Amino acid sequence: MSELLRVEHLTKIFTSGFIGGFEIRAVDDVSFTIRKGEIVSLVGESGSGKTTTGKLILRLIQPTSGRILFEGKDILQMSKNELKKNYYRQVQAVFQDPFASFNPLHPIDRAFDLIFDSYLPDVSKGERDEMIDKALIQVGLNPDQIRGKFPHQLSGGQLQRILIARALLLKPKLLIADEAVSMLDASTRIDVLNLLGDFRDKYGTSVLFVTHDLALGYYISDTTIIMYRGTIVEMGDTEKVFHNPLHPYTQMLLESVPDLNVKWEFKGIEPEKEEGTVYSLQGCRYAPRCPKAKEICFRTRPELHEVEKNHWVACHLYGGE
Ligand SMILES: Nc1ncnc2c1ncn2[C@@H]1O[C@H](COP(=O)(O)OP(=O)(O)OP(=O)(O)O)[C@@H](O)[C@H]1O
Ligand code: SF4
Ligand SMILES: [Mg+2]
Incomplete structure (x- = not known):
């Protein structure tokens, strides 16, 4: 599979606006690739x-530093016009909160019109209707119960599926799905995951x-990236990461999942430390919680290291000093 998206040393630091405020390193030197047709x-x-990583890739926010290459081209260097023509046509997103994605004053159909007007202006009204109905049916919705309705007349799960239908309408090369199935009941969720898998098989759409x-990550993805406090702690083939977890944080996460068919809910987040302390700037970010921490862990940040083929930690x- 050839490379579609490459993220290099991506960093986003949010700063509070006040004197004596602090920095939040939301994304801190993150690098990974997504290949064509890969689900990551x-x-x-x-x-x-x-979410910050997803928004950076969509250029909804500007990175503090780093590069984002799509099919080899640096999207941070693209003008608005180029982005629209060469990027957003190919990269679609579905976000966590479906209510925020719809204008409450307009019927649902308007959300589809925007896509057609922007990217498929030559499609006739009749064809549009046909494509919308097909897309809705694909995500398990009945067009008669959806079209012409206002957002408040539909459930969160229905809105989420409409957003997925809309995103897939353009047969994008990359779909960024941010907690995009969180509002669906268990069986619909699996149907939508299967739809994403089918879509990938049919059109080669990559998914973040x-x-x-x-x-859910285990069910759907070829590659898994585990993030902790803005950094990647482990990534690689999903089977390897799940069945041979190497990072103490990944091991802890997986220990709290007794059965991979059961939904995992993380419990026991320690309170946020003041950003700017020694932990956030140097050393391993997991060191304050890690049962295996050594002296070096507080001093030097561990680099990602390929421990076995397609498995980095x-x-x-593992390796290093
Ligand atoms: N606009 C912003 N201004 C300041 N801090 C922000 C902003 N957006 C995100 N952050 C901070 O950046 C960090 C990462 O947030 P992000 O939303 O990317 O996390 P997430 O992994 O998507 O979490 P969740 O699972 O809750 O959606 C958090 O500490 C968050 O408070
Ligand atoms: S604290 Fe040290 S041993 Fe623990 S995860 Fe970090 S680098 Fe690894
Ligand atoms: Mg989020």
Whole structure:
């Protein structure tokens, strides 16, 4: 599979606006690739930087540093016009909160019109209707119960599926799905995951599947990236990461999932440390919680290191000093 997206040393630091304020390194030197037709899950507890990574890739926010290459082209160098023509046509996203994605004053159909007007202006009204109905049916919705309705007349799960239908309408090369199935009941969720898998098989669409649910990540993805406090701690073939977890954080996460068919909910997040302390700037970010921490862990940040083929880990227990 050839490369579609490459993220290099991506960093986003949010700063509070006040004197004496602090920095939040939401994404801190993150590098990974997504190949054509690959489903990559980005997994981590709340606040680990998953959504920020997705928003950076979509250029909804500017990175502090780093590069984002799509089919070899640096999207940070693209003008608005180029982005629209060469990037957003190919890269679609579905976000966590479906209510925020719809204008409450307009019927649902308007959300589809925007896509057609922007990217498929030559499609006739009749064809549009046919494509919308087909897309809705694909995600398990009955067009008669959806079209012409206003957002408040539909459930969160229905809205989420409409957003997925809309994103897939353009047959994008990359779909960024950020907790995109969180509002669906268990069986619909599996149907939608299967739809994403079918879509990939049929059209070669790559997916960045952002989730805090390890079981969903396991179910859907070829590659898994585990994030902790803005950094990648482990990544690689999903089977390897799940069946041979190497990083103490991944091991801890997986121990709390007794059965991969059961939804994982992370419990026991320690309170956020003041950013700017020694832990956030140097050393391993997991050191304060890690039962295996050594002296070096507090001093030097571990680099990602390929321990076996397609399996990387950032931990001083493997390679390094
Ligand atoms: N606009 C912003 N201004 C300041 N801090 C922000 C902003 N957006 C995100 N952050 C901070 O960046 C960190 C990463 O947030 P992010 O939303 O990327 O996490 P997440 O992994 O998506 O979490 P969740 O699972 O809760 O969605 C958090 O500490 C968050 O508070
Ligand atoms: S680098 Fe050290 S502190 Fe970090 S996970 Fe590995 S052993 Fe634990
Ligand atoms: Mg998020």
